[in-house]
Amino acid sequence: MRSQLCLYDLAQDQVTVILDHAGHIEAPNWHPDGYLIVNGGGLLYRVALDDPKLVQIDTGLATACNNDHGISPDGKRLAISAKDDSGQSCIYTLPITGGTPERITAQVPSYWHGWSPNGATLAYVGKRGGPFSVMTCPATGGDETCLTDAFDHCDGPDYTPDRDWIWFNGERGGTVNLWRVRPDGSDLEQMTHDTSVNWFPHPSPDGEHILYLAYPKGTFGHPANLNVTLRLMPAAGGTPRDLLTLFGGQGTINVPCWSPDAKRFAFMRFVI
Numbered sequence: 140m141r142s143q144l145c146l147y148d149l150a151q152d153q154v155t156v157i158l159d160h161a162g163h164i165e166a167p168n169w170h171p172d173g174y175l176i177v178n179g180g181g182l183l184y185r186v187a188l189d190d191p192k193l194v195q196i197d198t199g200l201a202t203a204c205n206n207d208h209g210i211s212p213d214g215k216r217l218a219i220s221a222k223d224d225s226g227q228s229c230i231y232t233l234p235i236t237g238g239t240p241e242r243i244t245a246q247v248p249s250y251w252h253g254w255s256p257n258g259a260t261l262a263y264v265g266k267r268g269g270p271f272s273v274m275t276c277p278a279t280g281g282d283e284t285c286l287t288d289a290f291d292h293c294d295g296p297d298y299t300p301d302r303d304w305i306w307f308n309g310e311r312g313g314t315v316n317l318w319r320v321r322p323d324g325s326d327l328e329q330m331t332h333d334t335s336v337n338w339f340p341h342p343s344p345d346g347e348h349i350l351y352l353a354y355p356k357g358t359f360g361h362p363a364n365l366n367v368t369l370r371l372m373p374a375a376g377g378t379p380r381d382l383l384t385l386f387g388g389q390g391t392i393n394v395p396c397w398s399p400d401a402k403r404f405a406f407m408r409f410v411i
Contacts, residue, residue, distance in 0.1 A: 165390030166206035167405035197237030253297040262296040286324040295339040306340040345401035363389035
């Protein structure tokens with residue numbers, strides 16, 4: 140399998156492949172200093188936009204990282220999800236340049252997905268005896284708060300830039316739609332109402348759009364190696380438009396991937 144790290148330009152409706160890698164890498168984040176962060180083989184890598192190659196980030200003893208990672212609003216810290224001693228996913232943070240991970244979540248499994256715009260809170264999903272739910276906790280660790288119930292599964296929570304909403308995908312009765320909820324768990328609202336299996340909503344930094352991944356009807360979970368569609372919808376809700384159909388799924392846009400100016404976003408597609 141080859142992994143193509145791509146940029147999509149909204150104004151030009153154009154895709155640029157910046158790295159064609161003979162291996163498996165996933166889930167790009169976009170740092171304001173002009174580089175992307177991806178994962179592969181349990182490790183994290185930096186990819187400079189002006190010199191695109193994989194440069195490993197030192198994550199200390201965390202060598203079993205998955206594709207749920209992201210950058211703090213000030214660009215100084217990196218959140219990662221990696222196996223702890225129990226073999227379950229736990230959330231850690233470390234300096235953006237690399238270093239010793241600091242454990243944030245006491246309970247497992249926990250998978251990071253969003254950082255509040257003021258840097259104070261992490262949004263993630265966790266399984267605590269029931270289905271996976273949307274949770275938050277202080278970015279330095281502490282008590283967690285569960286924001287969702289009555290779902291069969293939740294994933295992909297990400298904050299709007301004004302911090303008013305957390306978007307996520309939620310499954311009920313075999314149907315997966317996009318939802319949003321206030322950070323205090325109030326005003327739950329369904330935002331998509333179609334037959335696609337909709338995952339990983341990412342609000343744009345300018346507050347205008349929601350980027351997300353649409354699987355074909357009947358897809359179970361969020362698998363890899365399918366033809367999927369990247370879609371864009373207004374931040375207030377409404378009719379989405381298709382941007383691109385590609386071979387991907389798991390690893391394509393699991394985590395926040397917008398450029399800071401909201402003009403582009405990064406994504407992965409794969410070639411077998």
